[in-house]
Amino acid sequence: xxxxxVLAAGLLVLAAGCGSESPAAAPDEPVKIKxxxxxWQKESIAANKQLxxxxxxxxPKIQVEYIQGSWDNVNDQLVTSFEAGDPPDVIHDDSPALSxxxxxxxxxxxxxxxxxxLKSDIPQAAWDTVTFGxxxxxxxxxxxxxxxxxxxxxxxxxxxxxxGVRVPTPDSPWTWDEFAEISKKLTKGDSYGVAxxxxxxxxxxxxxxxxxxxxxxxxxxxxxxxxxxxxxxxxVLQRIxxxxxxxxxxxxxxxxxxxxxxxxGFYAGKYAMLPVGVYLRQQVVEQAPDGFEWITLPPLKGATxxxxxVSQTLxxxxxxxxxxxxxxxxxxxxxxxxxxxxxKGDWLLPTSVKAAGDPAMTTEENGWNVATASVKNLVVxxxxxxxxxxxxxxxxxxxxxxxxxxxxxxxDETAKKLVDEGNKVLERYNK
Amino acid sequence: xxxxxxRPVRTAPPKKPRKGGRQGREALLLMLPALVPVLVFSVGxxxxxxxxxxxxxxxxxxxVTSFVGLSNFGDLLSDGDxxxxxxxxxxxxxxxxxxxxxxxxxxxxLLNQEMRFRGFARVLAMVPWAMPPVVIGLMWRLVYHPDxxxxxSMLGTEIDxxxxxxxxxxxxxxxxxxxxxxxxxxVLLAGLQGVPKELYEAVEVDxxxxxxxFWNITLPQLRPVIVAIxxxxxxxxxxxxxxxxxxxxxxxxxxxxxxxxxxxxxxxRYGFFGYAATxxxxxxxxxxxxxxVYLWRQMREAS
Numbered sequence: 186x187x188x189x190x191v192l193a194a195g196l197l198v199l200a201a202g203c204g205s206e207s208p209a210a211a212p213d214e215p216v217k218i219k220x221x222x223x224x225w226q227k228e229s230i231a232a233n234k235q236l237x238x239x240x241x242x243x244x245p246k247i248q249v250e251y252i253q254g255s256w257d258n259v260n261d262q263l264v265t266s267f268e269a270g271d272p273p274d275v276i277h278d279d280s281p282a283l284s285x286x287x288x289x290x291x292x293x294x295x296x297x298x299x300x301x302x303l304k305s306d307i308p309q310a311a312w313d314t315v316t317f318g319x320x321x322x323x324x325x326x327x328x329x330x331x332x333x334x335x336x337x338x339x340x341x342x343x344x345x346x347x348x349g350v351r352v353p354t355p356d357s358p359w360t361w362d363e364f365a366e367i368s369k370k371l372t373k374g375d376s377y378g379v380a381x382x383x384x385x386x387x388x389x390x391x392x393x394x395x396x397x398x399x400x401x402x403x404x405x406x407x408x409x410x411x412x413x414x415x416x417x418x419x420x421v422l423q424r425i426x427x428x429x430x431x432x433x434x435x436x437x438x439x440x441x442x443x444x445x446x447x448x449x450g451f452y453a454g455k456y457a458m459l460p461v462g463v464y465l466r467q468q469v470v471e472q473a474p475d476g477f478e479w480i481t482l483p484p485l486k487g488a489t490x491x492x493x494x495v496s497q498t499l500x501x502x503x504x505x506x507x508x509x510x511x512x513x514x515x516x517x518x519x520x521x522x523x524x525x526x527x528x529k530g531d532w533l534l535p536t537s538v539k540a541a542g543d544p545a546m547t548t549e550e551n552g553w554n555v556a557t558a559s560v561k562n563l564v565v566x567x568x569x570x571x572x573x574x575x576x577x578x579x580x581x582x583x584x585x586x587x588x589x590x591x592x593x594x595x596x597d598e599t600a601k602k603l604v605d606e607g608n609k610v611l612e613r614y615n616k
Numbered sequence: 617x618x619x620x621x622x623r624p625v626r627t628a629p630p631k632k633p634r635k636g637g638r639q640g641r642e643a644l645l646l647m648l649p650a651l652v653p654v655l656v657f658s659v660g661x662x663x664x665x666x667x668x669x670x671x672x673x674x675x676x677x678x679x680v681t682s683f684v685g686l687s688n689f690g691d692l693l694s695d696g697d698x699x700x701x702x703x704x705x706x707x708x709x710x711x712x713x714x715x716x717x718x719x720x721x722x723x724x725x726l727l728n729q730e731m732r733f734r735g736f737a738r739v740l741a742m743v744p745w746a747m748p749p750v751v752i753g754l755m756w757r758l759v760y761h762p763d764x765x766x767x768x769s770m771l772g773t774e775i776d777x778x779x780x781x782x783x784x785x786x787x788x789x790x791x792x793x794x795x796x797x798x799x800x801x802x803v804l805l806a807g808l809q810g811v812p813k814e815l816y817e818a819v820e821v822d823x824x825x826x827x828x829x830f831w832n833i834t835l836p837q838l839r840p841v842i843v844a845i846x847x848x849x850x851x852x853x854x855x856x857x858x859x860x861x862x863x864x865x866x867x868x869x870x871x872x873x874x875x876x877x878x879x880x881x882x883x884x885r886y887g888f889f890g891y892a893a894t895x896x897x898x899x900x901x902x903x904x905x906x907x908x909v910y911l912w913r914q915m916r917e918a919s
Contacts, residue, residue: 261884268675289676289887320678441779503677576886580697584869
């Protein structure tokens with residue numbers, strides 16, 4: 186295998202040498218740009234392909250080739266194609282991934298290149314999620330954010346009505362205390378108030394952590410970033426842990442599940458509530474048995490209702506030969522009406538102000554109004570800007586949090602792991 | 617005459633090596649077509665990989681690579697994650713190799729018996745060999761699936777085999793054993809067929825039972841084959857990548873992160889090419905050391 190890795194590296198070098206020599210297209214020949222999309226839900230793939238087709242018909246001079254990527258291996262695939270010097274021109278990814286790529290110089294700084302119309306249609310809070318250091322001391326905008334995810338709660342309406350709990354609204358959401366009480370109330374016999382699917386706990390915990398001001402990272406005056414797990418950070422950790430092991434209102438066997446795995450149990454009434462990303466509504470709509478009534482509940486409130494925002498993004502590769510044309514395509518792809526189509530396809534929230542005002546995004550049907558209202562709670566999560574976050578997440582935080590929620594280690598031990606081992610990881614990137 | 621007789625005497629000593637040199641050059645010329653691919657695709661990258669191990673090469677357009685000497689090796693020795701991965705790698709390689717050998721020996725003995733449908737059974741035993749590791753991984757992922765998996769429905773359990781901290785590694789080891797059995801079985805079967813029948817006939821005259829025949833004839837006769845296949849299996853297993861990458865990607869929480877997966881992550885996930893190359897070099901050293909000791913002991917016992 187080592188030989189193979191080395192061989193691959195060797196080939197990459199060869200490929201990098203050859204990549205830059207291909208001649209640019211003649212002036213009257215159509216320009217070809219590659220667009221790698223990570224859409225995976227059926228409706229979303231359809232929406233993506235339809236928009237590309239529309240563009241290709243309207244712009245014979247700039248032809249876009251649709252390439253299907255996958256969230257499962259996008260990071261490794263992009264790293265290799267960046268190193269080979271032959272990345273897709275337009276790259277679909279999400280904001281946590283951009284920091285590392287921007288730092289390594291793979292992505293084009295779009296600061297002064299985004300057309301004014303697109304720029305003003307997307308609020309500054311969303312632009313903040315794609316603003317990173319360029320690895321040389323400067324700052325830049327490395328993508329156009331277009332779909333955002335917030336954490337909401339999906340509830341079984343019949344069970345909630347039966348328990349006679351207050352129905353929260355975006356203006357007056359449940360607090361975490363209320364949520365804990367209600368979860369206890371809904372726990373009866375074999376059924377639990379809530380299920381926390383924690384197969385990938387890190388982003389969820391860090392995004393919710395902001396409810397109590399938990400940032401998990403701090404940067405000192407010299408620009409050195411370290412991990413921080415203080416009182417604010419412990420709040421959400423402790424509260425979820427309490428539900429699992431003290432109140433026993435959350436099903437511990439759901440811990441190993443991915444986001445969509447508890448759905449069958451949810452339909453069967455085994456869990457009354459699921460804290461999930463807004464996109465999961467699509468699966469509920471599609472799979473829930475006839476007559477199953479459900480509602481989307483607004484995000485919980487701690488000290489605030491603020492959540493870390495993760496946005497999906499479109500970026501342009503530094504190695505792209507047609508950056509201008511790529512940006513033109515992005516501006517078309519992400520205009521207001523098109524963002525509505527993409528948001529509907531992925532069941533996520535559009536960043537475009539115009540799109541957010543579209544009736545399709547504010548209808549009460551399938552909880553779109555609650556979901557769209559949660560956009561105002563989204564703020565930039567500090568972890569987005571941390572160089573080395575990905576390694577911290579997979580090497581340190583994921584195992585530590587999984588062990589903590591499984592009650593194998595205490596909160597103090599978890600905090601110590603996150604900080605000590607975490608700082609060691611970050612050290613490599615501070616060099 | 618004297619001249620002609622003299623000449624060979626004087627020129628013979630320097631001529632011989634020159635002639636040999638010409639022959640060597642010709643041989644080299646003939647070997648060249650075969651050597652070039654080996655040099656370009658095997659030796660070159662290998663040397664490049666070893667060179668990388670002494671640099672801080674990392675991904676990035678603005679990354680500057682510089683020579684750092686042995687500092688990567690120092691980092692490696694103090695890297696807890698590496699040692700955890702190394703430990704998992706050793707558990708994996710040793711247990712897969714040993715269990716694979718035992719299972720294959722049983723299977724080979726069975727297939728060596730006179731029985732009905734022997735040819736068919738032999739073909740059947742080869743099936744896993746025909747499958748690429750990725751397909752095997754996908755297939756077993758379905759077998760282990762917590763809800764839809766055939767294993768849970770057969771046992772009536774609700775275990776998430778590949779995501780449980782303590783079960784994941786054993787579950788992956790079982791797949792590893794299954795995957796490597798055909799190669800080992802074929803080699804052992806060939807070895808069994810090479811054992812002279814006369815030996816069995818001789819001990820049968822002495823009234824030896826099945827167990828004695830196995831212990832005193834089969835095993836000693838198979839010895840060279842066993843040594844060869846177990847050492848090859850060990851190298852294959854410690855370098856296993858595709859299977860585990862598809863099955864668990866090293867999860868849960870790094871419980872199945874074999875050394876090669878660790879190296880892959882370092883290089884292609886986090887972008888530390890130099891460090892990943894160091895890992896590769898370290899594993900080569902370990903494999904050579906383990907094999908050296910093992911083969912040396914086997915040979916000493918054999919002689």
